[in-house]
Amino acid sequence: MPPIEIGPSRPVGAVQVKTICADTGQVETTKTSTPASAAPKIETSDAVKGGAAPIDSERVATIRKAIDEGRYPVIPTRIADAMIAAGMLLRSPQ
Template identity: 40%
Template sequence: MVDPIGIKTGAVTARAVSSVNALNRVTEAGTVEKAAPVVQTAASELTANMAAKPPVDSERVAKIKKAIEDGNFPLVPSTIADRLLALKMQWNPNE
């Protein structure tokens, strides 16, 4: 027999919670063992740099705002409608 996939009814077993980034580890003898220092990789440096800055290009936003105020920004209603419809077609409410 095949078990169904999904939520199973019944009692939830106890789950233990443990720290992932523990700095020190206690051995069975009760002594504290120092963990190895965290190595900074290129990916973690990139992540830290990206997290430090806002995800918005403020210079580009300022240029667009200025162009809209001056009437130089090309707003084409049919293009806006086409892109909104494309987004709607790609949107899946079940994800």
């Protein structure tokens, strides 16, 4: 399962509150705002950071060169099958 990334909290703007007076039935509108300092602070640990992906740059360069020269067989059905299989692996519980 990929790590869940938690970003900074979003600022909260003004909130419009409508109340109905029980005696008169009139709607009263008030605006309130939450100061940015009241927003909760969120910290992330190093455990949720994914780090660098394991990529073999030399192998990627070799494959790209072979594709450019027309020596690498690009078979769309095999590519599609591999993408579907990778998606299924990512969704399955481990």
